[in-house]
Amino acid sequence: MLHFNYRTQATLFSAVLFIAFGAAIIIFQHNEEKRFRTEALFGKMEDYTDLINASISSWQEAAHTDSTLLREKMPPIEHFESIGRLLPDSLRITVIYNDGEVIFDNEKSQGSMENHFERPEIVQARIKGVGFSSRHSASIDKELFYFAKAYPDYFVRTALPYEIKYKGIAASSGLFLYFTLALSILAFLAVYFFTDRLTKSIRVLQGFVESANEKGSFDYSVQFPDTEIGELGEQIKTTFRKIDQYNKEAKEEREKLLSHFSHSGEGIAFFSEKNEYTYANSHFVQLLNSMLDEPTFIIDERILDTPELTPIKRFISKREGSLLKYKVTKENRHFEVRGQCFPDGSFEIVLTNITQIEQNRRLKYEMTNSIAHELRTPVSCIRGFIETLLSGVDLSEEKRTYFLERSYSQLLRLSELISDVSTINKLEDAGELYDKDNVCMSEVVSEVSRDLEDPLKASQMTLENAIPDDLMVYGNRSLLYTIFRNLVENSIKYAGMGSHIEVRQTMEDNDFHYFLFADNGVGVKDKKNIGKIFDRFYRMSEGRSRSDGGSGLGLSIVKNAVLFHGGEIQAKDRPAGGLEIFFSIAKESHFISVNGKQSTTETLSAEDEAL
Numbered sequence: 189m190l191h192f193n194y195r196t197q198a199t200l201f202s203a204v205l206f207i208a209f210g211a212a213i214i215i216f217q218h219n220e221e222k223r224f225r226t227e228a229l230f231g232k233m234e235d236y237t238d239l240i241n242a243s244i245s246s247w248q249e250a251a252h253t254d255s256t257l258l259r260e261k262m263p264p265i266e267h268f269e270s271i272g273r274l275l276p277d278s279l280r281i282t283v284i285y286n287d288g289e290v291i292f293d294n295e296k297s298q299g300s301m302e303n304h305f306e307r308p309e310i311v312q313a314r315i316k317g318v319g320f321s322s323r324h325s326a327s328i329d330k331e332l333f334y335f336a337k338a339y340p341d342y343f344v345r346t347a348l349p350y351e352i353k354y355k356g357i358a359a360s361s362g363l364f365l366y367f368t369l370a371l372s373i374l375a376f377l378a379v380y381f382f383t384d385r386l387t388k389s390i391r392v393l394q395g396f397v398e399s400a401n402e403k404g405s406f407d408y409s410v411q412f413p414d415t416e417i418g419e420l421g422e423q424i425k426t427t428f429r430k431i432d433q434y435n436k437e438a439k440e441e442r443e444k445l446l447s448h449f450s451h452s453g454e455g456i457a458f459f460s461e462k463n464e465y466t467y468a469n470s471h472f473v474q475l476l477n478s479m480l481d482e483p484t485f486i487i488d489e490r491i492l493d494t495p496e497l498t499p500i501k502r503f504i505s506k507r508e509g510s511l512l513k514y515k516v517t518k519e520n521r522h523f524e525v526r527g528q529c530f531p532d533g534s535f536e537i538v539l540t541n542i543t544q545i546e547q548n549r550r551l552k553y554e555m556t557n558s559i560a561h562e563l564r565t566p567v568s569c570i571r572g573f574i575e576t577l578l579s580g581v582d583l584s585e586e587k588r589t590y591f592l593e594r595s596y597s598q599l600l601r602l603s604e605l606i607s608d609v610s611t612i613n614k615l616e617d618a619g620e621l622y623d624k625d626n627v628c629m630s631e632v633v634s635e636v637s638r639d640l641e642d643p644l645k646a647s648q649m650t651l652e653n654a655i656p657d658d659l660m661v662y663g664n665r666s667l668l669y670t671i672f673r674n675l676v677e678n679s680i681k682y683a684g685m686g687s688h689i690e691v692r693q694t695m696e697d698n699d700f701h702y703f704l705f706a707d708n709g710v711g712v713k714d715k716k717n718i719g720k721i722f723d724r725f726y727r728m729s730e731g732r733s734r735s736d737g738g739s740g741l742g743l744s745i746v747k748n749a750v751l752f753h754g755g756e757i758q759a760k761d762r763p764a765g766g767l768e769i770f771f772s773i774a775k776e777s778h779f780i781s782v783n784g785k786q787s788t789t790e791t792l793s794a795e796d797e798a799l
């Protein structure tokens with residue numbers, strides 16, 4: 189399909205318009221000249237018919253005044269022929285009776301002519317008195333103009349060849365023709381140059397847009413002509429500049445949004461109003477496959493038919509509200525599913541792994557119950573002793589002292605429990621409150637040894653500090669002290685009389701210091717649950733009396749303190765008897781590179797790890 193630019197189209201249109209205008213003038217002039225000549229021919233032929241009728245009437249008056257028969261009223265053929273010789277040679281003369289019978293025709297023999305009653309000019313003459321028509325005559329094989337006029341007893345019809353030669357405008361008015369032609373040429377040139385200028389403006393604008401479509405960017409250095417189209421081009425350029433800026437900003441925001449989605453811990457997927465998949469981050473695929481019985485790696489509208497997401501499909505189809513939220517549990521893993529509708533009919537699905545949240549909720553519930561259980565014993569004891577003292581029962585001074593000492597002992601246990609719970613909560617939820625600095629580990633162990641000198645002597649236990657004197661560790665001195673004190677106290681309680689405790693550094697690398705705490709006591713009887721000794725309120729000896737004291741949180745505090753320092757801890761039963769505890773403390777460079785700043789490390793109990 190041919191495609192013309194605006195200038196070519198305007199030029200062609202102008203040329204066609206001028207040609208049509210000239211043709212219209214010529215046709216009009218032709219029709220006017222034809223009408224004029226036809227009217228002149230009409231008048232001339234009417235004169236011929238009147239002349240023929242006058243000749244017939246003169247003959248009738250002279251020769252047949254007393255005749256009453258119509259046929260006898262008409263002149264002989266010779267009379268008509270004599271009339272014809274007086275008229276132009278090309279004139280055809282026909283005299284017709286009122287019934288259509290031909291009386292005389294100077295072109296044909298009368299006996300061979302058909303009835304003319306229905307000829308158009310005769311029909312008109314019967315009605316109006318005169319009639320005319322133009323047609324091809326089969327008898328003489330020419331185009332003739334017929335004129336007929338009605339008289340009382342007959343019709344006189346004359347005919348001349350219908351050959352009006354059109355001279356045209358040039359013959360009638362040559363000056364007008366030349367003037368019109370010159371004016372048309374000037375108008376055509378004016379249109380051509382005007383459209384050429386307009387086309388240049390359009391071409392510049394078109395090039396600006398095409399360049400943007402091809403290169404994907406706009407050439408704002410383009411200068412438009414100083415015309416209305418040029419002003420429009422400048423406005424379009426300004427608009428495009430704004431659109432370009434908006435597109436860049438939208439692209440940046442889209443990249444930010446996609447980056448946010450890709451790094452989000454939630455799985456996010458978007459769908460159109462026709463349930464067609466448009467976008468999903470990698471977490472969505474991972475979490476979806478964790479939820480589904482049969483994993484899939486193709487994300488489309490078919491996933492809405494899975495049992496886990498059918499509530500979303502029903503919600504979207506009914507459009508009842510804008511947000512739906514429910515939970516899905518699969519193999520001890522918990523997921524939250526959210527569906528949200530948008531005003532344009534599209535919607536999003538958000539998957540969140542809430543397993544840890546559910547576990548933390550359960551653990552906090554269990555811990556609350558455990559704390560309540562642990563508090564119940566000392567509180568009940570204290571209450572019983574005090575109620576006995578206040579009851580007025582006659583007690584000996586020795587008995588009263590015993591009750592007070594037991595109450596005081598339970599108060600110490602209660603205070604210790606509250607302190608230990610506070611320490612764990614602080615480590616888990618507000619670890620940033622603990623400052624870090626370089627600490628000499630040998631001095632910390634020595635300080636623990638001095639503070640627990642009496643309990644160690646009472647248990648006939650010895651403590652060997654094999655940590656180098658110059659070993660500096662990046663950490664919180666108070667928590668490091670707590671680690672070793674709780675480990676030593678645990679050995680004092682459970683290792684047995686005369687046990688030996690050993691503390692040493694086993695090795696170090698670029699990231700960690702590694703330590704060993706060991707005793708040669710009785711060890712752990714339940715070998716399969718040795719990993720649980722760091723759980724809150726776990727008892728290595730189920731039958732152990734509460735008189736041994738302790739909150740049951742000592743080793744749990746040790747584990748949280750080690751995790752706070754970026755390390756790991758594990759327990760192992762010694763083949764020769766006793767317990768070995770290995771733990772690591774992160775060096776300053778590794779701790780900062782991993783955490784970015786001093787912060788707490790999330791604590792997971794052995795029960796959490798098992799889950």
